[in-house]
Amino acid sequence: MPDxxxxxxxxxxxxVATFIARHEARYGAMPLLALDGELDRLVTDHERLVDCDCxxxxxxxxxxxxxxxxxxxxxxxxxxxxxAPGAKYNKGMVHAEQLEIMLSMLLKKLFKADFVxxxxxxxxxxxxxxxxxxxxxxxxxxxxxxxxxxxxxxxEIGAAxxxxxxxxxxxxxxxxxxxxxxxxxxxxxxxxxxxxxxxxSMCLFPYNVAAVRAVADEIGAYVLYDAAHMGGLIAxxxxxxxxxxxxxxxxxxxxxxxxxxxxxxxxxxxxxLAEKLDKIAFxxxxxxxxxxxxxxxxxxxMDLLEFGSTYAKACVAxxxxxxxxxxxxxxxxxxxxxxxxxTTSQHVALDARSYGGGNAASARIExxxxxxxxxxxxLPAMPGDANGIRIGTQEIxxxxxxxxDMADIAALIARVLVKGExxxxxxxxxxxxxxxxxxxxxxxxxxx
Numbered sequence: 131m132p133d134x135x136x137x138x139x140x141x142x143x144x145x146v147a148t149f150i151a152r153h154e155a156r157y158g159a160m161p162l163l164a165l166d167g168e169l170d171r172l173v174t175d176h177e178r179l180v181d182c183d184c185x186x187x188x189x190x191x192x193x194x195x196x197x198x199x200x201x202x203x204x205x206x207x208x209x210x211x212x213x214a215p216g217a218k219y220n221k222g223m224v225h226a227e228q229l230e231i232m233l234s235m236l237l238k239k240l241f242k243a244d245f246v247x248x249x250x251x252x253x254x255x256x257x258x259x260x261x262x263x264x265x266x267x268x269x270x271x272x273x274x275x276x277x278x279x280x281x282x283x284x285x286e287i288g289a290a291x292x293x294x295x296x297x298x299x300x301x302x303x304x305x306x307x308x309x310x311x312x313x314x315x316x317x318x319x320x321x322x323x324x325x326x327x328x329x330x331s332m333c334l335f336p337y338n339v340a341a342v343r344a345v346a347d348e349i350g351a352y353v354l355y356d357a358a359h360m361g362g363l364i365a366x367x368x369x370x371x372x373x374x375x376x377x378x379x380x381x382x383x384x385x386x387x388x389x390x391x392x393x394x395x396x397x398x399x400x401x402x403l404a405e406k407l408d409k410i411a412f413x414x415x416x417x418x419x420x421x422x423x424x425x426x427x428x429x430x431x432m433d434l435l436e437f438g439s440t441y442a443k444a445c446v447a448x449x450x451x452x453x454x455x456x457x458x459x460x461x462x463x464x465x466x467x468x469x470x471x472x473t474t475s476q477h478v479a480l481d482a483r484s485y486g487g488g489n490a491a492s493a494r495i496e497x498x499x500x501x502x503x504x505x506x507x508x509l510p511a512m513p514g515d516a517n518g519i520r521i522g523t524q525e526i527x528x529x530x531x532x533x534x535d536m537a538d539i540a541a542l543i544a545r546v547l548v549k550g551e552x553x554x555x556x557x558x559x560x561x562x563x564x565x566x567x568x569x570x571x572x573x574x575x576x577x578x
Contacts, residue, residue, distance in 0.1 A: 179499070183561050185539060187502040189332065189359060189477055189522030192389045193529065195433055195573040198426035202391055207422030213412060229424045236431040240365050240438070241380070243373055243397040245404030248427065249411040249419045250394035253358040253383030257281070258289040259396050259415070260379045261325070263406040264352045267294030269324040272317070276506040278302040279332035279520075281356060298323065304508035305468030307334050311341040318349050328377065329356045332505050332520050334466075334473045336370035343376025352378045352403075360475070361395075362387030362524060365434045366442025369475055373399055387445065387476055387524040389572075390430025393423045433573045441527065441572035445476035448523040451533035453478045455540035460548045464507055464518065476527070479507055480519035485547050487515025495546045498553035499560045500539075529567040538563055 212219040215227040237246040250256045274280030282288035286297050298321050301313030326346050328337050346353045355372035361382040363369040372380045380397045384390040398404055453472035457463040464479035465472045485491035488504025507518035542560050545551045
């Protein structure tokens with residue numbers, strides 16, 4: 131048998147290998163009964179920390195509708211599910227296969243799209259689907275850089291590189307945090323990319339998708355809009371409509387601002403691309419997929435159909451209020467020189483250079499039960515760390531926080547990052563603030 135011990139994983143950072151080895155040794159010494167107890171403890175402690183005791187400003191998460199969470203635990207997800215509705219290879223799917231039809235119909239209604247592929251395990255895999263539908267290995271593509279918040283799946287370290295694509299940078303106007311269209315046209319005519327990717331891991335302002343599409347049409351390229359973070363705001367009409375504005379494809383995650391289970395989706399108005407995506411899904415990469423996620427996604431989509439507009443506007447209002455409150459209290463909020471606002475989305479960016487870097491600052495404030503993470507910004511780089519911090523308001527919005535509560539959050543952050551208080555001394559006050567918000571908002575209660 132191959133050696134699967136931690137010591138063989140020489141590619142892991144030393145601190146990661148040590149962490150894994152320490153816990154592996156502890157678990158290896160436990161009998162099964164003790165492991166049962168440890169399993170329950172870890173799940174319970176995680177849910178208490180993240181769902182109840184933390185002010186969660188991490189841009190890549192959300193609290194789902196409890197009804198969706200319950201559906202994820204159904205036996206739907208443990209059953210094989212092969213083929214199209216109405217023509218399943220495995221039998222006994224007469225009821226469950228209708229869920230796929232329901233979800234497709236609702237997603238097309240929500241995003242005003244002609245075609246949808248939802249049999250996708252994640253937003254990252256959705257990007258791979260898009261690459262396979264539009265490109266061949268060896269083709270050139272263009273994507274946002276790390277400094278413009280491009281996602282690793284757009285780059286050679288991720289799905290794009292693993293599929294064999296040659297990645298070039300989309301010229302970026304840092305003053306407006308948007309595509310530099312004139313420079314894009316010049317570079318695209320020289321490189322002749324097959325695909326141009328817009329958006330990524332942080333979107334402070336809408337992008338000029340129509341102008342990118344015009345450039346793409348000149349050279350025969352496709353446009354992909356990565357809505358991993360923006361699905362909920364796009365659905366609620368509070369950001370932009372990428373497919374209407376010219377994107378051939380829109381990919382996304384179904385948690386984050388979307389508020390559903392971890393999964394992915396690809397949308398298009400092109401029958402040609404839709405047919406390719408269908409064949410990539412089955413009999414290609416996905417084949418069998420988790421129908422419990424399909425059921426949970428139906429709940430999330432219905433939530434957005436009913437409350438998406440008010441929810442999306444609330445996310446933006448909270449982000450704008452939080453940015454102003456942070457700036458007023460002395461936090462280095464990032465604002466592009468060509469914009470008169472910090473943000474028009476659920477995202478807020480902080481200049482992390484004076485706080486030791488984005489990763490360092492996130493780790494320092496985590497014991498205060500305040501969660502956020504790092505991001506690259508178009509600022510001078512920091513050796514060994516990211517130069518930015520990324521905040522998202524989607525989860526606190528769903529917990530009922532309002533713009534009038536943002537000054538309280540800003541004050542807690544400032545106590546650690548500006549005043550230098552120990553995070554542990556701030557934690558009781560952060561928990562007290564968080565415990566004031568116990569109900570999940572912008573969700574349907576289910577059938578009557």
